[in-house]
Amino acid sequence: MTAQVSLFNTLTRRVEPLQPLAPPRVTLYTCGPTVWNFAHIGNFRTFLFEDLLRRWLEHSGYDVFHIMNLTDVDDRTIKAARQAGKRLVEHTAPFTKAFFEDRDYLRIRPAHVYTAATEYMPQMIALVSRLLERGVAYKGEDGSVYFAIAKFPTYGRLSQLDKREIKVGARVASDEYAKGDPSDFALWKKADAEDEAVGAAWDAPFGRGRPGWHLECSAMSLEEIGKCCGVQTLDIHAGGIDLIFPHHENEIAQSEGATGQPFARHWVHGEFLNVRGTKMSKRHGNFLTARDLREQGVDAAAVRLLFFQTHYRQPVDFTDEALDAAKEGVRRLGEFHERLQKTGRGEKGEVLSGLAEKLEADVATALNDDLNAPRAVAALFDFVRAANRELDKPVPPPATARALAAFERVTGLLDLLPTARAADPAFVRWVEERIAARAQARKSKDFKAADAIRAELVAKGVEIEDTPQGTKWRLA
């Protein structure tokens, strides 16, 4: 019996074993960014947890097929294009490119397929046609096509809508006269002048228009898993917690209304990144983008550690203090890695091998249990401390090959090792010359001169460390 990956399933509100339709294959669909602007790190918190999920599944032997969508036609992209005086695609293309750059900076594994909504128009139109044929959709008096939730009895299961009461008030759409039920949602919106102005309108049998927001995820995921795997049910569908309603609820209605098959077996949702207790968002203006961090020279490993130190279903507050703490943690992991690499190799020692085994076992237990990354991180630091203690002994034990392998597997999985920063070669020569001069001074017990050189180096951002093997240095 191998260890079993378990995940919280929003559908049942319980942690359940993952049971893919056709193991070892796992189809994973994650809701991606809307490319109307730069994604902020709150968005990336979700993508980072999904990245870990993907990596852990693969590490566990699953063959993951990962699809991520790019929303490049919706209210916001159209509005933003309009304001920029551009065609829709001209406006979104640079943000798609930026998203990929940010993804790479944060060391997020690329999905196998990125589906941009505008490239799946035929599939979306076909899906709407099918829903019309099946009688679960209708054309409203305003020319748009709506989904009739009354025709879909299980509507609301994911968000437990049956227990809700829709708030009556200002938010209820003013176009409700066009719909049979105020809660029916648009599958296809009749093109208006603004849509036409930016080129966001397509011809369809049921009228010229553009897709409603939810439509793309259904059409694209069904198309892709059909093509790759011949199925109409996703194993895992993931996204931010705010997508549960209405987005994912509507996706279920559209997809199941068309296929008659369960849309996704396992729904996984990540909590928000907050700033002083409030959700990070463009609307609140309290956001930070990945490129902001990159420009500040923040190592992506620190961002990853920061996020992985909190469980994905808990809200986290983003603060500079927390980021600094994570930077320090990453530094320590890097130092330890170097130490392990430099220690003599052996195959037989016991203590370190035992620690290495425990590390991997603890990490597996933690991640199998609803992707408990904080516990995996704790296991990693436990290992670092225990191993350092061993290596501090007068006669360090062997078996570092085993320890190194385990450490590298775990840090590789979480991707937490600091990025090696390449310094300018001339600068390196200068630093090494200064260190040599200091060594001379120390040799002749001229500690004043030695300390002066150290101060000189520190002023240039170089931190030094005297070890039995000589003086080490690094950029602060």
Next chain:
RNA sequence: GGCGCCGUAGCCAAGUGGUAAGGCAGAGGUCUGCAAAACCUCGAUUCGUCGGUUCGAUUCCGACCGGCGCCUCCA
């Protein structure tokens, strides 16, 4: 109003019906010419408050206080 989440040491944050992981910061110590790194020791008699269930609750139930999210296009 409906549905849901959170409140654990200075800060961040795991966790379990049986007596509180880990990270950062701080204090002392070992080591060091001094530093740095690393290691050791120290910190919540206590997990928002008040009740209840229980032999026993931070963990279950209820109420309350405080913060937050979603409720038709927000990761």
